[in-house]
Amino acid sequence: MTRIVDTRVEPELALELATETLARGEPVAIPTETVYGLAADATNPEAVGRIYEMKGRPRFNPLICHMADLAMAERHAIFDPLSRRLAEAVWPGPLTLVLPVRPDSSIHPLARAGLDTVGIRVPTGFASRLLAAYGRPLAAPSANTSGRISPTAAAHVAADLGGKLELVLDGGAAGIGLESTILKVEDGEIRMLRPGGLDIADAERIAGQKVLRPETAGAAIEAPGMLASHYAPRAGVRLMAKDVRPGEALIRFGGKPLPGEEQAAIVLDLSPSGNLREAAANLFGYMQKADASGATAIAFAPVPMDGLGEAINDRLQRAAAPRE
Structure with a gap:
């Protein structure tokens, strides 16, 4: 039976239960400012595999790895100066950067779909506190069946994945309600892989240069949200x-x-x-x-x-x- 704990009412209990559940390799639904995430230990291949199984997600579709702060992110990815400028200006916030993974990173290749890059984000709110307490990155795609509508409330998660999850953390309605914007810096240029909760105009202002829009037809899957059919209702x-x-x-x-x-x-x-x-x-x-x-x-x-x-x-x- 799925347990739902309100992080605003019982934050310490939520933190204790979440860290214990994650340590056993089980995913936990967590609130973030973008949408609710299905979080599991990104360094544990069995835990990451459970994310794919619960969501019915294709394993060629990489997962975003959430970090407690920039310092944790630097232990797992290589930052160029432009990516660092964006990270320092936006994080914590609705920006994911796709970066080269460090050779000594403990993030399992399954979370990266075998790519030599990793998508990294630093969330706000209770998710940030959980990451700091757990001490390891959490792979956390949206907490829904793959391809369906992303959840912006704990009730959405419970209605979709409730029978598969041990624990759902309820942090109220997501403040932004859209997934993060995904950017990738290559050869001094910024490419948008997915528009999202960070306005591209704000990213351009921070970077001091234009963000290139993608040629979507036939594009390789470099980040979540790039599948042609996604976020779909049943109707x-x-x-x-x-x-x-x-x-x-x-x-x-x-x-x-x-x-x-x-x-x-x-x-x-x-x-x-x-x-x-x-x-x-x-x-x-x-x-x-x-x-x-x-x-x-x-x-x-x-x-x-x-x-x-x-x-x-x-x-x-x-x-x-x-x-x-």
Whole structure:
């Protein structure tokens, strides 16, 4: 039976149970500022293998390894000056850097999908405290069945993976609600592998140079979130909707009603005021609600591409992609 412990009410108990469970090689669902993660000891191949098994995740899809701080990260990865500048400015926060792994790093190759690079992030909040107490990096993809909607609340995790997990830590709703932005520095250039909770404009301001967008067609899998079909609800997805068909769920933006929405199974607005940060925080939670409504499909009204809208639209495109 899955135990759920509220980190805001019983932080010491949560810390004790989580470190004990992780030490036995069992994954633990943890809250982060982006989404909830399915965390396990990144140095333990059996523990990492359990992440892949619980999620049904392809083993060629690498995992992000979470660190307590920059000092821990430096023990496992080689930082170039540009990556270091980004890390120092953003961490702890919603940025993952893909870096060359140190030859003496204890991160198991399974967590890296056999690559000579490793994706590293330093989270905020209780996750940071847990990492400091445990003392080793935690591989922690989103705590959901692979390809499905990412969880932004403990209830989402329990509904999806509850039967497989011993422990879920409840830290309340995720503040950002989108996975981290993933960047990789090569030959002095910064490539975006996945848009996310860090606005690319902010990364460019910190770095003092442009971030190159990826050529996604046929791109090698270098980081999580690069699969064409991902973040998908069970219902079908229709993007750029200008109206609503009978029985569909509607997720709109900016307080703008759409023709036919009175026939919708449910109507949700990512941000009635048109705030993209609010929209990002609500995206996965509203997708969960729409999927649970029994709708035949989910219609999404257009969302602007500027700022965090780039990451929102990336998730929507992948949610709508043909499924294998």
